[in-house]
Amino acid sequence: MRTALVLVRHELRLLASIGLWAARRRHRTGEGPAFGYSRGQGPMMLGFGFVIVIESIMMSILLRNHPAVQRAWFTVDVYTLVLIVGMHAASVVRPHVLDDRVLRVRRAAHVDLRIPLEKVARARRELRTTHERTEGELNLAIGSQTTVTLELTEPVAHFTFLGRRQDIRLVRFHAxxxxxxxKAIMLARSAPSPIPDPTG
Incomplete structure (x- = not known):
């Protein structure tokens, strides 16, 4: 039951992302600068969509003598195509966001990791095209690659799609x-803290 609710909530977020994308709006970026990551996956998502369209046409021909099955298959293909569009839309409208205290690392509608800048030991540009699952590491590849690596001074809590907690000390993601x-992360980390108003 819990898994079904998670899946339904995720699909609703994807559908909402299509609306935001159509309206040229972004999801909760606040005042900080936003950094996109969807450019690298556009051709791949287009390819997936093209395959679904071709499959739908072929199955409609093969099932022309079975109209009930044909309609059911067509409905599933259309919904799958909508979800693919939703996944890309979610990547566009949910960029990474940086403010003076926190970096939000996101991927579509299922990852939103908030990393306090005080816990960033090192940030570097690092292109990687292969990733192995390792305890304490989170790899958020787009188009099979990551371009930014963050080393943390202490773990931050990350919850998987189904809610399992992981303590993360190293994050790789694409921007x-x-x-x-x-550069923006390093500047934000080195910026002096505001001096409190003694009269406040």
Missing amino acids: DDADGLV
């Missing part, structure tokens, strides 16, 4: 402007 994001 279209990896150099700009790394």
